[in-house]
Amino acid sequence: MKWLLSRAALLLLALVVATAGRAAGTSAAPAKTQYASQHDALMAASLLATSIGGNLVLTSGTRSMEPLIHGKTYVVVAKHPYQAIAKQDILLYRGRPDAAKADRKTILHRAVLQDKYGWMMSGDNNRFSESWDRVTADNYLGTVVAIFAFPQA
Secondary structure, eight states: OOOHHHHHHHHHHHHHHHHHHHSSSSOOOOEEESSSHHHHHHHHHHHHHHTTTTTEEEOOOSSTTTTSSSOOOOEEOOOGGGGGOTTTEEEEEESSSSOOOOOOOEEEEEEEEETEEEEEEOOTSSOOOOTTTBBOOTTTTEEEEEEEEOOOO
């Protein structure tokens, strides 16, 4: 019983911290919480995703968003109106990682500049922005509201 109560308290804390920045509809950096295990991170992320009607995503583990996102990490993504996107938001979208190829993949990067074509994106650890592609209302999947890190194997 004690284990169940401590687990519930951990999950409740994650929910409160993760939703605090978005409560007033403002653009805020997503809350990042480090968990002792992948299982704990998954439980907390699942609870938050379910409670806000969002989606749970396990990142690919690339280095493009370091140092904020290191290795594989759970993120919770909420589908806010496209018009609510603000500079510095971290977005999940279907984009072209390679300018020479037309195929699209699911990407998680930061919004850095809006122009008449949409939002230009960049990984925090990338030297250049993805000038060949834009996030539009059509390929926008959601905004990261919380990050649930765990020790990497």
